[in-house]
Amino acid sequence: MPNMSDQLLALLGGCDSELAKILAGERTRQETTLELIASENHVSAAVTHAAGSWMTNKYAEGYPGKRYYGGCEFHDLAENLARDRAKQLFGCKFANVQPHCGANANIAAFMAVLNPGDTVLSLPIKSGGHLSHGLKVNFSGTFYKIVDYGLDPTTERLDFDEIERLAIEHKPKLIICGYSAYSRVIDFARFRAIADMVGALLMADIAHIAGLCATGVHPSPFPHAQLVTTTTHKTLRGPRGGMIMTNDEELATKIDRKVFPGVQGGPLMHIIAAKALAFGEALQPSFKTYCQQVVKNAQALAAELQARGYRLCSGGTDNHLMLVDLRPRDADLTGADAEKWLEKAGIICNKNGIPNDPRSPVVTSGLRLGTPALTTRGLGEADMKRVGEWLDRVMGSKGDAETCTNVREEIREFCKPFPLPH
Ligand code: DSN
Numbered sequence: 001m002p003n004m005s006d007q008l009l010a011l012l013g014g015c016d017s018e019l020a021k022i023l024a025g026e027r028t029r030q031e032t033t034l035e036l037i038a039s040e041n042h043v044s045a046a047v048t049h050a051a052g053s054w055m056t057n058k059y060a061e062g063y064p065g066k067r068y069y070g071g072c073e074f075h076d077l078a079e080n081l082a083r084d085r086a087k088q089l090f091g092c093k094f095a096n097v098q099p100h101c102g103a104n105a106n107i108a109a110f111m112a113v114l115n116p117g118d119t120v121l122s123l124p125i126k127s128g129g130h131l132s133h134g135l136k137v138n139f140s141g142t143f144y145k146i147v148d149y150g151l152d153p154t155t156e157r158l159d160f161d162e163i164e165r166l167a168i169e170h171k172p173k174l175i176i177c178g179y180s181a182y183s184r185v186i187d188f189a190r191f192r193a194i195a196d197m198v199g200a201l202l203m204a205d206i207a208h209i210a211g212l213c214a215t216g217v218h219p220s221p222f223p224h225a226q227l228v229t230t231t232t233h234k235t236l237r238g239p240r241g242g243m244i245m246t247n248d249e250e251l252a253t254k255i256d257r258k259v260f261p262g263v264q265g266g267p268l269m270h271i272i273a274a275k276a277l278a279f280g281e282a283l284q285p286s287f288k289t290y291c292q293q294v295v296k297n298a299q300a301l302a303a304e305l306q307a308r309g310y311r312l313c314s315g316g317t318d319n320h321l322m323l324v325d326l327r328p329r330d331a332d333l334t335g336a337d338a339e340k341w342l343e344k345a346g347i348i349c350n351k352n353g354i355p356n357d358p359r360s361p362v363v364t365s366g367l368r369l370g371t372p373a374l375t376t377r378g379l380g381e382a383d384m385k386r387v388g389e390w391l392d393r394v395m396g397s398k399g400d401a402e403t404c405t406n407v408r409e410e411i412r413e414f415c416k417p418f419p420l421p422h
Contacts, residue, residue: 004049005422031420032412034387036349038321038370039180039208041237042377043278045421050277051239056270063256078273085279089214092222092245094252097275098259098267099242102207102231106132107139108263109229109244112254113201114173116143121163121172121200124148127355128181128323130205147172151355156314158182160190167198178205178221178229181352181368183298183317188224203227207242209319211235211372215288217295218319226251235294235320235372237287238278239271290375294320297371300381304388313354313366321370325354326395333395335364341399346411347390377418386414 005027012020030042043051055078061068064076064083079097086095099105114120120140123129127150131138134146147170152159158177167175177191188204195202204221210230212218221228228245232238244255260267281287295318302312302322313323326333335351342349352368359365371379374387390407397403 003422004045005420008052027420032415033346033348034390034411034415035373036347036369036371036387038368038372039231039234040370041234041372042420043233043237043239043274044281047237047239047274047278047281048421051270051274053270053273055273056268058269059266060269061260061266063260075269075272078269078276079267082272082276082279085276085283086243086245089279089282090222090228090245091220092228093247094245094249094255096244096252096255096259097241097272098264099229099244100264100268100271101240102130102205102229102242103132103138104259104263105229105231105242105244106130106205108255108258109203109227110140110144110174111258111262112251113203113227114144117145118174119145119147119170119172120174120176121147121149121167121170122176123150123179123182125180126353126357126361127151128179129176130180130207133176133205151314153356156355157184158186160187160194163191164194164197167194167200171198172200174203175200176203176205177225178203178207178209180208181321181323182314183312183319183322184314185218185318188219188221192224201226203229205229207231208234208321211237211282211287211291212295212319214282215291217288217291223247227255232275232278235291236278236282237290237372237376238282239274241268241271241275243275293380294371294375296381297375297379297384298322300384301369301371301388304385305391308388308392310392320372321368323352323354324367324369325365326367327365329392329395330398333365333398334359335366336362337399338367338395341394341404342391344399344401344404345390345394345407347387347394347407377415377420379418 059069060072060075064080082097083095122133134140149163175195192202202225204225207230209218233240298317302317309329311325311328339351351364352366353364354366357365
């Protein structure tokens with residue numbers, strides 16, 4: 001099969017050598033580094049090229065069969081295919097595949113069920129939640145009354161007694177579960193029981209764990225959550241985008257209206273075509289094996305880091321990510337320094353606050369590490385031991401220039417048998 005990335009670069013080289021150089025540089029960067037950002041992945045060549053296809057040329061405001069523009073015959077087919085595959089994948093009755101991203105999906109979901117000023121109970125970003133779940137400077141914190149629930153300070157896990165107490169006290173209209181930096185299984189049934197107790201709706205934002213939920217590697221939010229939002233590009237390994245799902249027909253109508261015309265204009269039809277393709281890939285048995293390996297790899301990396309003196313928030317991981325408290329290894333080590341040093345050495349990750357972090361969000365005492373991208377490249381549990389050694393060597397040296405250069409070269413060599421999908 002021809003290498004389509006090479007073909008794209010050759011085409012660009014002929015018409016825009018400046019951009020061709022930038023794209024080639026990024027491909028080499030991805031190919032020669034270890035990607036440990038928990039929210040990133042490497043899509044298949046087919047998804048890359050569907051997302052870069054001529055489907056980008058079309059305006060298709062509206063929904064299949066009810067568009068505001070002519071010429072949508074194939075766009076209707078692509079969007080219906082994406083919707084049907086999403087429903088099959090998650091075992092639900094309705095999917096809107098148009099949100100451009102996870103935050104847009106959340107805006108539309110909020111607008112479908114809330115009025116400005118209504119109360120929402122959610123986990124704040126500083127404890128592992130997402131900014132669109134109620135951060136003051138975000139739309140969510142601006143237009144709605146947000147009540148925070150926290151994690152149990154000892155176990156660093158969800159504290160359902162406290163969540164129930166807050167729900168009874170504040171009577172929220174919406175309770176949100178699903179997080180950006182929480183490494184444990186989410187008990188959706190328990191959340192629904194609390195929501196029902198106070199007459200709230202339950203929204204699960206499964207942006208991070210979508211692939212795991214689709215394959216049964218993490219329990220499904222259905223039938224518990226009435227509203228399910230997600231991104232399509234993290235563990236689900238599709239193009240960058242968002243989606244909203246529900247089983248409730250009345251809610252489905254409201255969601256459609258809030259996505260378009262409520263929040264967005266023309267859908268990104270090239271991305272919707274790529275979503276259809278990625279959902280088809282995720283329906284294959286091999287995708288379940290992949291998701292199982294993502295978790296095994298995360299657990300292997302977690303064990304290696306613990307053996308080297310790092311503390312993992314909540315004591316470990318059940319999913320694709322871990323939150324590493326750096327202080328027990330070195331009290332002066334910050335997430336910001338570690339992120340910078342590791343990048344020099346070819347390991348890409350992000351600094352992350354840990355629960356009750358005494359340092360600011362731009363400094364932090366932690367790192368968030370995830371295994372979806374490395375697992376896509378074919379790395380296994382034994383490789384995670386090596387990754388843990390490199391992480392520790394760089395951080396243990398305090399970013400010493402020679403150590404970073406040596407590790408960078410070792411990683412460049414190590415990556416060769418693990419090419420990106422082209
Ligand atoms: N920025 C994403 C993440 O890294 O978790 C969430 O939107």
